[in-house]
Amino acid sequence: MAISTATVIESGIAAPPRPRRRPISVGSVAAQIFMIVVCVLWILPIAFALYVSLRPEAETNRLGYVSVAHHFTFRNFSDAWSQSDMWRFFLNSVRITVPAVVITLLLASAVAFVVSRLSFKFNIPLLILFTAGNLLPQQVLITPLYRMYLAIHLPHFLSSSGLLYNSYAGLIVINISFQLGFCVFVLSNYMKTIPTEIDEAAIVDGASVWTRYWRLTLPLCRPAMAALATLLTTWIYNDFFWAITLISTGNKRPITSALANLQGQFVSNQNMISAAALMAAIPTLIVYVALQKQFIAGLALGSSKG
Amino acid sequence: MVSTTEVKNPPAATSRRRRRRVRTLTRRDRIVVALLLGIPLLLDLAFVWFPALATVLLSFTKWTGVGGIHLKACTSKGTLPGLPQPGCIFGVQNYNQAFTVYPDFWPAVRHNAIWLLVFIVFATPLGMLFAVIIDRGIRGSRVYQSLLFLPVMLSLALIGIIWELIYAPNLGLLNTVLGRNGNNNLINWLGDPHLNLWAILVEASWRQAGYVMVLYLAGLKAVDPALREAAIVDGANAWQTFWRVVFPTLRPINIVILVVTVIESLRAFDLVYITSKGNPLRGLELLSVSVTQNIVGETQRIGFGSTLGVVLLVISLVPITAFLFQAFRKEDR
Numbered sequence: 216m217a218i219s220t221a222t223v224i225e226s227g228i229a230a231p232p233r234p235r236r237r238p239i240s241v242g243s244v245a246a247q248i249f250m251i252v253v254c255v256l257w258i259l260p261i262a263f264a265l266y267v268s269l270r271p272e273a274e275t276n277r278l279g280y281v282s283v284a285h286h287f288t289f290r291n292f293s294d295a296w297s298q299s300d301m302w303r304f305f306l307n308s309v310r311i312t313v314p315a316v317v318i319t320l321l322l323a324s325a326v327a328f329v330v331s332r333l334s335f336k337f338n339i340p341l342l343i344l345f346t347a348g349n350l351l352p353q354q355v356l357i358t359p360l361y362r363m364y365l366a367i368h369l370p371h372f373l374s375s376s377g378l379l380y381n382s383y384a385g386l387i388v389i390n391i392s393f394q395l396g397f398c399v400f401v402l403s404n405y406m407k408t409i410p411t412e413i414d415e416a417a418i419v420d421g422a423s424v425w426t427r428y429w430r431l432t433l434p435l436c437r438p439a440m441a442a443l444a445t446l447l448t449t450w451i452y453n454d455f456f457w458a459i460t461l462i463s464t465g466n467k468r469p470i471t472s473a474l475a476n477l478q479g480q481f482v483s484n485q486n487m488i489s490a491a492a493l494m495a496a497i498p499t500l501i502v503y504v505a506l507q508k509q510f511i512a513g514l515a516l517g518s519s520k521g
Numbered sequence: 522m523v524s525t526t527e528v529k530n531p532p533a534a535t536s537r538r539r540r541r542r543v544r545t546l547t548r549r550d551r552i553v554v555a556l557l558l559g560i561p562l563l564l565d566l567a568f569v570w571f572p573a574l575a576t577v578l579l580s581f582t583k584w585t586g587v588g589g590i591h592l593k594a595c596t597s598k599g600t601l602p603g604l605p606q607p608g609c610i611f612g613v614q615n616y617n618q619a620f621t622v623y624p625d626f627w628p629a630v631r632h633n634a635i636w637l638l639v640f641i642v643f644a645t646p647l648g649m650l651f652a653v654i655i656d657r658g659i660r661g662s663r664v665y666q667s668l669l670f671l672p673v674m675l676s677l678a679l680i681g682i683i684w685e686l687i688y689a690p691n692l693g694l695l696n697t698v699l700g701r702n703g704n705n706n707l708i709n710w711l712g713d714p715h716l717n718l719w720a721i722l723v724e725a726s727w728r729q730a731g732y733v734m735v736l737y738l739a740g741l742k743a744v745d746p747a748l749r750e751a752a753i754v755d756g757a758n759a760w761q762t763f764w765r766v767v768f769p770t771l772r773p774i775n776i777v778i779l780v781v782t783v784i785e786s787l788r789a790f791d792l793v794y795i796t797s798k799g800n801p802l803r804g805l806e807l808l809s810v811s812v813t814q815n816i817v818g819e820t821q822r823i824g825f826g827s828t829l830g831v832v833l834l835v836i837s838l839v840p841i842t843a844f845l846f847q848a849f850r851k852e853d854r
Contacts, residue, residue, distance in 0.1 A: 515739035
């Protein structure tokens with residue numbers, strides 16, 4: 216079957232649009248071998264970390280990490296959990312990621328709506344401003360930002376330190392501001408594909424701008440919003456730099472940056488450190504298993520031009 | 522993907538529509554628009570563009586962060602040690618120091634350049650190769666795609682930690698396999714200044730290749746199948762079809778990947794921070810790490826840190842401009 220398809224292609228009579236089956240040729244065997252080898256190599260670091268973290272430290276210290284396991288134990292995981300404030304770090308991550316993702320999407324969709332659904336003189340400069348802001352390396356901003364965060368005072372119900380520095384609010388704000396650009400870019404491209412007739416009909420019906428944004432445009436953007444929400448959750452959860460530089464108190468850090476503290480606390484017990492790291496990966500692994508399509512769709516939206 | 526359904530109107534119709542639309546905005550509508558646009562714009566200006574601009578301005582000052590900044594030139598007179606000095610205008614002295622005196626500067630520039638080069642000649646082509654093979658629909662391509670994509674989901678901090686098990690001198694995978702885990706013949710992959718950058722680049726490429734693969738797959742899916750058909754009918758082989766027919770149509774995605782590659786190699790920070798446990802480590806100097814070192818610790822050098830930030834800014838403007846140009850060219854017309 217595969218071979219007959221191939222002959223058709225080679226003779227060039229009626230090539231199917233995208234040949235899914237290829238002949239068993241040297242090329243495809245080589246491709247299979249290559250991909251299998253690469254995939255094994257790609258999984259190896261993760262599998263190896265799991266293997267080491269499931270073994271007692273005493274045993275791996277004696278035999279090395281590359282050895283046949285005599286004992287498997289969850290001890291490293293339970294110790295890492297109980298000997299640190301891990302639950303608190305996870306809670307911090309939730310407290311930062313959830314508001315940041317929701318607010319970013321709301322604000323970005325608002326901007327995207329204005330620049331793509333209302334004809335407005337400064338559409339393009341605004342889009343450029345937002346998009347370019349997201350492309351800057353964080354380190355370009357950090358020095359003045361750090362001083363700003365030390366200078367801006369917050370009421371105590373928002374920040375126990377009384378400052379934007381070292382507060383959840385501060386971390387949420389910078390994550391929102393920095394991610395806005397990407398989301399504005401993606402959403403405005405997406406909104407441009409919605410036919411303008413929908414808006415025109417709404418205008419005839421006397422719909423206000425708010426109704427057109429909230430009732431009309433946003434529901435139509437659900438696929439793009441879902442993809443972006445997946446992407447943003449992963450990115451903000453995985454953020455390391457902002458939390459390391461703008462949060463000084465260890466127990467206020469979200470889990471990803473707290474790994475740096477744990478590394479110091481469990482120093483020399485690599486088994487426990489990797490157990491902690493693997494636990495920190497669980498939320499992203501859930502996203503990976505359940506929402507991989509959304510994540511990839513988000514990246515595809517971001518890389519294509521509207 | 523998005524570009525396919527662009528609505529095209531004759532210019533006259535568009536401008537008529539625009540006029541009508543502006544007229545239909547009531548007072549309340551205007552307030553709503555101002556809020557919808559104003560709040561995000563304010564955030565973006567205050568927390569992204571203001572700091573970016575301030576970096577440039579601060580780079581011409583000398584400031585320890587104590588006291589304000591006086592708009593006076595710095596005096597060359599030495600002050601008493603321990604006495605906080607207010608900020609002062611330092612001219613281009615910071616740049617001068619960075620280029621000539623600061624020991625980490627040129628190593629950092631070199632390492633950032635190596636980082637970029639490895640991404641361009643190794644990680645990116647590898648990711649492209651994965652994408653092309655997977656896009657051909659070989660058996661198991663879904664599984665391959667998922668597995669190769671897994672590292673993209675992981676934080677760089679976590680990647681740094683789990684790779685330490687591979688590079689560990691006595692117990693690690695690599696030295697055990699190489700038979701170099703005895704105390705007299707250890708290879709210190711992450712400690713040796715000649716090796717550690719390369720060891721970390723393997724980690725970074727491990728993740729980057731999957732990232733490039735996904736972006737590229739999206740691009741390849743959008744290629745018109747008729748193009749390939751035509752090439753095959755004309756007797757082109759797979760190699761020629763890809764490089765002569767498919768690759769040129771992927772120009773937009775190539776620019777996106779180039780931008781991602783350059784920006785990622787300028788941003789490189791997390792892996793180095795985790796690997797060096799937050800301390801500077803010889804062989805791993807990077808511009809991003811140097812910037813951060815100047816704002817933490819007891820002696821803050823705000824002006825000098827900003828100078829290094831400006832260097833990053835100037836380099837990053839090249840890919841940013843390239844991206845903006847290709848992304849907004851159509852609309853400017």
